[in-house]
Amino acid sequence: MDIKQRGKVDIVAVANAAKVSASTVSRSFNHPDLVNPATRKKIDRAVKKLGYIRNRAAQSMHGRRSGTIGLVVPTINHAIFAEVIQAFSDAIDQEGFTLLIASHGYDLDREYEMIRKLMEHRVDGLALIGLDHTRETYRLLEQQDVPTLAIWTHDQDSPIPCVGADNLEAGRMAARHLVGLGHREIGLIFPATQNNDRARQRKIGALEVFQSAGISVPEEWQPEAPYSIAQAKQMTLDLLTLDQRPKAILCGNDVIAQGALFAAQRIGLQVPQDLSIMGIGDFKGSADTEPGLSTVRIPAGRIGQMAGSHFSSYVTSEDRGLFRFKCNLSLVQRGTTASVTR
Amino acid sequence: MDIKQRGKVDIVAVANAAKVSASTVSRSFNHPDLVNPATRKKIDRAVKKLGYIRNRAAQSMHGRRSGTIGLVVPTINHAIFAEVIQAFSDAIDQEGFTLLIASHGYDLDREYEMIRKLMEHRVDGLALIGLDHTRETYRLLEQQDVPTLAIWTHDQDSPIPCVGADNLEAGRMAARHLVGLGHREIGLIFPATQNNDRARQRKIGALEVFQSAGISVPEEWQPEAPYSIAQAKQMTLDLLTLDQRPKAILCGNDVIAQGALFAAQRIGLQVPQDLSIMGIGDFKGSADTEPGLSTVRIPAGRIGQMAGSHFSSYVTSEDRGLFRFKCNLSLVQRGTTASVTR
DNA sequence: AATAGTATTGCAAATGTTTTCATAAATTGA
DNA sequence: TCAATTTATGAAAACATTTGCAATACTATT
Structure with a gap:
């Protein structure tokens, strides 16, 4: 603890302490097999003693990887x-x-700005949510030639690698479930669909199914809800207090569905007897509401995990051929949906 | 678009294109007032044309700040x-x-390891949750002398700057509310309290109030729940199906409280008539359950915002005197608590 | 014992920037 | 018009590493 020069310990300080050259210290970290075990031991001791911590910034200046991956999301503060x-x-x-x-x-x-910001830090790869991005963004990505990944959306024609689920199909599955139960008077609560391919695809899928079943959904049964339980609840309240109200509601995601469920309970409607509620996503907690939320399971954890592990290897490998992974959906019927009684 | 050397555009490439020296380009970014507006314009054009993006890694090698702040949390995937x-x-x-x-x-x-990892990236500051950390962690922080902040816990004797609320008081407030309503048969569901000063303090505060009101809480009414709705629901179910069951439950946080609420609904208990449920935290969504969750409001958004803005200036300033901010709590009575009817 | 490898190490150049110092050009004041 | 400022720019050193190359020491082979 003699020379505790707080903070200003660099590789040459370690080298001096271990009585070797800086190169050897560097090698001992990056190619341990190239240095004599005895020397390595000396170096390790010096590192411990001085409290040396590698400087990735300096490393990355050498064409070495920075060891960072950037992730840009719409919001962090949302279950999904x-x-x-x-x-x-x-x-x-x-x-x-x-x-x-x-x-x-x-x-x-703002997404574009955030991407630029992350690029300044020389991230080794950049993960985005979905495939809806501005033209500038796509240009920037190509120009800077940073490995990029789209999470959450699977599209077999995507211009960049992607790991996600088929949102069109998710919408269809949810709709089919309702139709299969005999529902025809159905409301639709979705988030804004411009700039959000996930929500848009789901809605398209749902409407497609309804149309081919000969079901039309009036405009006033299609309110738009932002991503919050509170506002979804309010929207649903408005919808349910119309003169004519639907017997089922298909929600763009489970957060909205939870809001819808609470709204129904608020005005004393029995779910699912008086009203069926269908979600999409199967978020954490959706299984536990009373009654449990019927939904289409999109395996978020699995998507994130696959995205992370595949992207890591993609980034470290030389191969720049793009890859695409599709995660499977499944219908989860719980307590919020039932066949129409009439 | 003539010389689109994808990716390998550095400051000297820009300098060449603009027919000035690298120093001038650098200055034009960092001290624009020191360079002739006309030259600046030339440089800007070159930057645009080549798609140049600053390299913060190289910058930070100069004793310049890295422009990053590290945050280490127990988990990202939790409402709070x-x-x-x-x-x-x-x-x-x-x-x-x-x-x-x-x-x-x-x-x-693992927290220690994560902190080391972030230090390798030369973060300008490091924010942690709470004040419970290993001895090694504290030693590392001091040795490397990285500005550090504790978020979420306020402690007037904290060894490092902190921005948060008084969890002891939060526990007390929740307990007082229940006691004030006449409750004496009270269960307590908390997360594990070792290594978690927030939960520990709350529990201590609550028990303190109960004790001075002459209320004792039997061991079997104090199950431990991890941070998940599903498991909290299960724990509550177990608790509520004991021979003797409490008339009120105080939950260590709102996620647990939601689980408890669903559990009660599951077995047909009327909340709050048959059972009062009290949370702590006031998470997003707590206001919207049916009935709405009574809780102690801890302003998470405000804490995060204050922590971020104060820490940013702290990190950029020379002054290393430590600061402490306390955010106020407030009791929010909604529908899950009522006075005992007997 | 001499030769050919092989294992280990150090030197110096390179990485992309910022900053100090020096120089040149332009402006001011007399 | 000349000296004294002021303004604008460039050259070179510095930052903390990695790595190619060369040098040295050691080992195995004959």
Whole structure:
């Protein structure tokens, strides 16, 4: 503890303490097999003693990787993204990467700025949510030629690698479930669909199924809800107090569905007897509401985990051929949906 | 678009294109007032044309700041942390910082590893949750002398700067509310309290109030629940099906409280008539359950926001005197608590 | 014992930037 | 018009590493 020069310990300080050259210290970290075990021991001791911590910034200047992966999400504070982020983070951590994160609040111009910001830090790869991005963003990605990944959306024609689920199909499955139960008077509560391919695809899928079943959904039964339980609850309340109200509601995601469920309970409607509620996503907690939420399971944890592990290897490998992974959906019928009684 | 040397555009490439020296380009970025407006314009054009993006890694090698702040949380995937992280991220972003994030799953040895990892990236500051950390962690922080912040816990004797609320008081407030309503048969569901000063303090505060009201809580009315709705629901179910069951439950946080509420509904108990449920935290969504959750409001968004903005200035300033901010709590009575009817 | 490898190490150049110092050009004041 | 400032720019050193190359020491083979 003699020379505790707080903070200013670099590789040459270690080298001096171990009486070797800086190169040897460097090698001892990066190619341990190239240095004599005895020397390595001396170096390790010096490192311990001085409290040396490698400087990745300096490393990355050498064409070496920075060891970071950037992730840009619409928002962190939402059940679904929180789960994906967690899984993604764990997966890349396992491969030695660190996560740089930024959010844009569903504003694609801010997304562009965030991406630039992360690029300044020379992330080794950049993961985004979905495939809806501005033209500038795509241009930037191509120009800077940073490995990029789309999480959450699977599209077999995507211009960049993707790991996700088929949202069109998710919408269809949810709709089919309702139709299969004999429902025809159905409301639709979705988030805004511009700039959000996930929500858009789901809605398209659902409407497609309804149309081919000869069901039409009036405009006033299609309110738009932002991503919050409170507002979804309010929207549902409005919808349910119309003169004519639907007997079933298909929600763009489980957060909205939870809001809808609470709204129904609020005005004393029996779910599912008086009203069926269908979600999409199967978020954490959806299984536990009373009654449990019927939904289409999108395996967020698995998507995040696969995205993380595959992207890590993609980034470290030379091969730039793009890859696409599709995660399977499944219908989860719980207590909020039932066949129409009449 | 003539010389689109994808990716390998550095400051001297820009300098050449603009026919000035690298120094001037650098200055034009960092001290624009020192360079002739005309030259600046030339440089800007070259930057645009080549698609140049600054390299913060190279910058930070100069004793310059890295422009990153590290955040280590127990988990990202939890209502409460998601909200803090979001607010913190937004606040530091506004000051030009980027967030490096890592989680440790309530394992303090992993926390140590994560902190080291972030230090390798030379974060300008490091924010942690709470004040419970290993001895090694504290030693590392001091030795490396990285500005550190504790979020979420306020302690007027904390060894490092902190921004948060008084958890002891939160526990007391929740307990007092129940006692004030005449409850004496009270169960307590908390997460594990070792390595978690927030939960521990709350529980201590609550028990303190009960004790001075002459209320004792039997061991079997104090199950331990991890941070998940599903498991909290199960624990509550177990608790409520004992021969003797409490008339009120105080939950260590709102996630547990939601689980408890669903459990009660599951077995047909009327809340609050048959059972009062009290939470702590006031998470997003707590206001919207049916009935709405009574709880102690801890302003997570505000804490994250204050933590972020104060820490940003702390990190950039020379002054290393430590600061402490306490955010106020408030009792929010909604529908899950009522006075005992007997 | 001499030769050919092989294992281990150090030197120096390179990485992309910022900053100090020096120089040149332009402006001001007399 | 000349000296004294002021303004604008460039050259070179510095930052903390990695790595190619060369040098040395050691080992095995004949």
